Amino acid sequence: MTTDTLGLREQKKLETRQLISDQATRLFIERGFEETTIADIAHAARVAKKTVTNYFARKEDLALDHHEQFVASLANVVASRAPGQSALAALREAFLEAARQQNPVAGFAGLPFTRMIEQSPTLVARLRDLHEQREQALAAVLRAETNAVDDDITPDAVGAQLGAAHRVLFQQIQRLTLEGLPGDEVAERVTASALRVFDLLHPSLGDYAIRPRP
Structure with a gap:
């Protein structure tokens, strides 16, 4: 696997993580943190629930991303x-x-x-x-x-x-x-x-x- 391929893969991971975070923040603000589920976030980001939890171990980390x-x-x-x-x-x-x-x-x-x-x-x-x-x-x-x-x-x-x-x-x-x-x-x-x-x-x-x- 080339360095360029590795770089593209890491970039894709960063983009997916940011997409999930952005969608989670939007839903938390619109609906409230307690009312929003991981399934809601996965659906909004068009990824599997497991993808969300792979990137963010805790639901709180989706809100407090930094x-x-x-x-x-x-x-x-x-x-x-x-x-x-x-x-x-x-x-x-x-x-x-x-x-x-x-x-x-x-x-x-x-x-x-x-x-x-x-x-x-x-x-x-x-x-x-x-x-x-x-x-x-x-x-x-x-x-x-x-x-x-x-x-x-x-x-x-x-x-x-x-x-x-x-x-x-x-x-x-x-x-x-x-x-x-x-x-x-x-x-x-x-x-x-x-x-x-x-x-x-x-x-x-x-x-x-x-x-x-x-």
Whole structure:
């Protein structure tokens, strides 16, 4: 099998996955997450039910399609911070940029999608779980970056504080979106909130996990 053939096959898989995700999102918004079945999604995407479950192990993953990126987001920011930059400074900079771009991973999902999540107890619970996973992933990177010993609770405590800060900001974005505010105004308000939140954390965490300069 040629490299071109492999490339076409992978492209086809990506296209099928995106088609399923798009159809699922449309149905979830139109009918509600709880009311939409895997069979409904398969029919809309013109694929077998097994194809849907092969691409998405959980129904919730069809709605929260970027869950892996979300869970890894804070850890990735800290792992790639610049020399001389602390974990807090890197996360502050990254969040302000995400707000400027109105990045969906930061919570800028638009009114229909945000309302769909808010009306589904299953998705609310899943999102809570993803926030916890993101916090744990961040703590793991902080532990590695600071060479903390196994019984040092500091990385876990710092990860919890930084994770909670992002969770509060995420929830504010959702709340303002549900109030019907346009994206630009949501971004402006949450930016002001983020500056306040990160300033509150700076006295205790401003010098934590500063990446050494070469």
